[in-house]
Amino acid sequence: MTQRPTLVTVARAAGVSRQTVSNVINAPHLVSPETLELVRSILDDVGYRPNLAARQLRTGRSGNIGLRMRPSNDGINGAVLDGFLHALTEAAQAAGHRIVLFTAADDDDEVRGYRELLDTTNIDGFVLTDTHYGDSRTRWLSESGTAFVTFGRPWSSDSTPSPHSWVDVDGAAGTAAATSHLLSLGHTRIAFIGWPAGSGTGDERRAGWRRTMLDAHLPVEGLDRACADGIQDGSAAAADLLTTSDATAFVCASDSLALGALGSARRSPGVGVVGYDNTAVAAAVGMSSVAQPLELVARSVFDSLLAQLGPSPAAPVQQLVAPTLVARASSASLESADPRHAPFVGAP
Amino acid sequence: MTQRPTLVTVARAAGVSRQTVSNVINAPHLVSPETLELVRSILDDVGYRPNLAARQLRTGRSGNIGLRMRPSNDGINGAVLDGFLHALTEAAQAAGHRIVLFTAADDDDEVRGYRELLDTTNIDGFVLTDTHYGDSRTRWLSESGTAFVTFGRPWSSDSTPSPHSWVDVDGAAGTAAATSHLLSLGHTRIAFIGWPAGSGTGDERRAGWRRTMLDAHLPVEGLDRACADGIQDGSAAAADLLTTSDATAFVCASDSLALGALGSARRSPGVGVVGYDNTAVAAAVGMSSVAQPLELVARSVFDSLLAQLGPSPAAPVQQLVAPTLVARASSASLESADPRHAPFVGAP
Numbered sequence: 001m002t003q004r005p006t007l008v009t010v011a012r013a014a015g016v017s018r019q020t021v022s023n024v025i026n027a028p029h030l031v032s033p034e035t036l037e038l039v040r041s042i043l044d045d046v047g048y049r050p051n052l053a054a055r056q057l058r059t060g061r062s063g064n065i066g067l068r069m070r071p072s073n074d075g076i077n078g079a080v081l082d083g084f085l086h087a088l089t090e091a092a093q094a095a096g097h098r099i100v101l102f103t104a105a106d107d108d109d110e111v112r113g114y115r116e117l118l119d120t121t122n123i124d125g126f127v128l129t130d131t132h133y134g135d136s137r138t139r140w141l142s143e144s145g146t147a148f149v150t151f152g153r154p155w156s157s158d159s160t161p162s163p164h165s166w167v168d169v170d171g172a173a174g175t176a177a178a179t180s181h182l183l184s185l186g187h188t189r190i191a192f193i194g195w196p197a198g199s200g201t202g203d204e205r206r207a208g209w210r211r212t213m214l215d216a217h218l219p220v221e222g223l224d225r226a227c228a229d230g231i232q233d234g235s236a237a238a239a240d241l242l243t244t245s246d247a248t249a250f251v252c253a254s255d256s257l258a259l260g261a262l263g264s265a266r267r268s269p270g271v272g273v274v275g276y277d278n279t280a281v282a283a284a285v286g287m288s289s290v291a292q293p294l295e296l297v298a299r300s301v302f303d304s305l306l307a308q309l310g311p312s313p314a315a316p317v318q319q320l321v322a323p324t325l326v327a328r329a330s331s332a333s334l335e336s337a338d339p340r341h342a343p344f345v346g347a348p
Numbered sequence: 349m350t351q352r353p354t355l356v357t358v359a360r361a362a363g364v365s366r367q368t369v370s371n372v373i374n375a376p377h378l379v380s381p382e383t384l385e386l387v388r389s390i391l392d393d394v395g396y397r398p399n400l401a402a403r404q405l406r407t408g409r410s411g412n413i414g415l416r417m418r419p420s421n422d423g424i425n426g427a428v429l430d431g432f433l434h435a436l437t438e439a440a441q442a443a444g445h446r447i448v449l450f451t452a453a454d455d456d457d458e459v460r461g462y463r464e465l466l467d468t469t470n471i472d473g474f475v476l477t478d479t480h481y482g483d484s485r486t487r488w489l490s491e492s493g494t495a496f497v498t499f500g501r502p503w504s505s506d507s508t509p510s511p512h513s514w515v516d517v518d519g520a521a522g523t524a525a526a527t528s529h530l531l532s533l534g535h536t537r538i539a540f541i542g543w544p545a546g547s548g549t550g551d552e553r554r555a556g557w558r559r560t561m562l563d564a565h566l567p568v569e570g571l572d573r574a575c576a577d578g579i580q581d582g583s584a585a586a587a588d589l590l591t592t593s594d595a596t597a598f599v600c601a602s603d604s605l606a607l608g609a610l611g612s613a614r615r616s617p618g619v620g621v622v623g624y625d626n627t628a629v630a631a632a633v634g635m636s637s638v639a640q641p642l643e644l645v646a647r648s649v650f651d652s653l654l655a656q657l658g659p660s661p662a663a664p665v666q667q668l669v670a671p672t673l674v675a676r677a678s679s680a681s682l683e684s685a686d687p688r689h690a691p692f693v694g695a696p
Binding site for chain 2: 047062063064069071072074075076079082083085086089090093096098099100101102103105109116117120121122231259279280281283284285
């Protein structure tokens with residue numbers, strides 16, 4: 001319709017040089033955060049699209065980034081990875097890049113997926129999710145010299161020969177905020193429902209609760225439950241805690257667990273529940289939850305990957321970002337146990 | 349670890365020829381549904397992966413399929429497209445194909461996205477979602493000779509020069525099933541909450557409710573509401589219907605609308621609510637909803653696309669599949685208005 005916007009028109013609107021606009025698109029790590037935000041908002045406003053074919057010829061890069069898509073499970077916990085995929089696709093698109101999706105059965109299969117993509121499709125690099133102890137994927141990518149960034153920190157130092165770029169959310173800070181929030185509402189017998197020990201992510205979330213309780217000189221004995229990650233598991237753990245302990249609140253490692261706990265607590269007014277991941281389900285049932293800043297994570301992951309692809313690759317960047325607590329009715333102040341204000345969950 | 353499975357080992361396990369296994373992977377439209385299912389389950393079991401590089405050399409095809417990713421909105425209605433993306437990625441992977449994701453602001457921008465992908469990346473074809481009246485995308489793809497399949501029927505015959513392959517879910521059948529279900533529970537004053545007239549999908553869903561009511565010789569006047577697609581909109585429409593009409597049940601065009609209606613109906617025991625899309629939120633709050641068979645749709649979309657890519661392309665295939673009703677507590681029999689069995693939604 002109208003004239004296609006160019007680097008020059010965007011530069012003029014932003015009051016910066018053409019080279020700065022080019023850096024925003026191709027090498028954002030060279031640009032200050034304020035300028036990045038200003039120029040990106042103008043790029044969005046004018047609907048600027050980089051001329052991909054020309055850039056590909058110039059740089060030898062394809063703009064294709066590989067990502068393994070994981071199952072959506074019960075549609076609740078998978079939602080956080082779907083949200084990350086949306087944010088990553090948008091961050092990539094804004095710089096003229098695309099996400100190439102594949103699936104895999106396990107780590108070894110994911111590595112086979114990398115090989116196949118590198119063999120058959122022009123791929124610049126990979127984004128990995130769900131890092132864990134003994135992760136064989138990062139070692140393979142490092143040794144093959146492939147660019148990659150993980151959403152999730154490396155959980156053991158021995159699996160990867162050299163430090164790599166990662167972005168992660170501080171899960172311990174999230175459950176610490178959830179615990180402090182329940183303390184401020186008058187709860188002192190606050191239980192934790194999480195996963196069995198041994199997963200980095202799960203252990204972190206348990207540690208945030210535990211540290212906050214001990215710092216407040218409150219007991220944790222008999223208030224810690226580990227189970228599989230499902231609504232029924234959370235419901236069973238909460239029902240058990242309500243009968244075997246005097247717990248009045250639950251901090252949960254996921255919204256699935258918290259939703260189950262909320263169901264078990266519905267006949268006990270004043271019991272507080274906080275979930276993790278702030279899914280659409282949490283919002284719909286009025287459940288407090290810890291929110292991961294997925295847009296910030298996706299943008300940082302993409303920028304870190306791009307920084308590795310330029311003519312003078314940047315050093316690896318490690319970034320731990322803070323989650324935020326979204327408080328809703330399920331936090332349930334211990335004093336005001338008015339059932340009209342309590343959230344409810346129907347029988348599934 | 350173990351020997352990599354080959355076409356021959358899979359054929360032996362299935363008791364079919366090597367060519368049949370090859371057809372299952374590369375030309376599934378040539379294989380009977382029973383054989384397809386048998387061979388695919390064996391391919392899954394043994395973790396067979398086609399040798400992509402060799403096939404790409406042989407066929408000149410890349411195995412890359414482009415798809416525009418849409419925003420997730422409130423995380424409820426966007427969930428159905430996320431579910432479709434999961435199913436499509438898995439169907440594609442099973443035949444050694446991948447999904448290349450991009451985003452776009454509107455139809456024109458999506459067409460620019462096609463051009464850029466075709467210019468810069470080896471793409472075999474596209475999958476389109478959200479077909480609508482005056483859709484310019486299918487015309488462009490048809491005229492450029494690009495292979496594509498739509499999830500969604502063409503809503504006007506004049507926009508595309510020739511018939512193309514599509515798979516759609518029969519939305520009218522879905523709301524008809526929802527209405528019949530509420531009738532069977534004793535409701536006769538059943539209202540519809542949907543979108544303004546003019547969207548093909550929305551009009552179909554309204555038509556299924558209307559036809560079922562008229563077939564039962566029941567009135568529809570004053571029971572039809574149109575609004576934007578959000579929780580607040582559904583809540584306002586239901587509150588208005590509860591005060592201005594004697595409606596006792598709501599059939600809704602989406603789970604977002606139904607969730608809002610459920611909130612407005614929480615102080616009116618016995619009011620029935622049925623949503624559409626059977627999202628995780630519907631399951632979590634005990635809300636009845638119409639489920640689209642996304643795995644079947646994704647597999648059919650992928651098979652139809654593959655049928656266009658072979659050496660002797662198949663004729664376009666049009667496929668309308670039936671949704672199913674998932675009944676939960678929110679259907680609320682008019683007779684047994686026991687609040688202990690009613691689902692509840694907390695204040696957001």
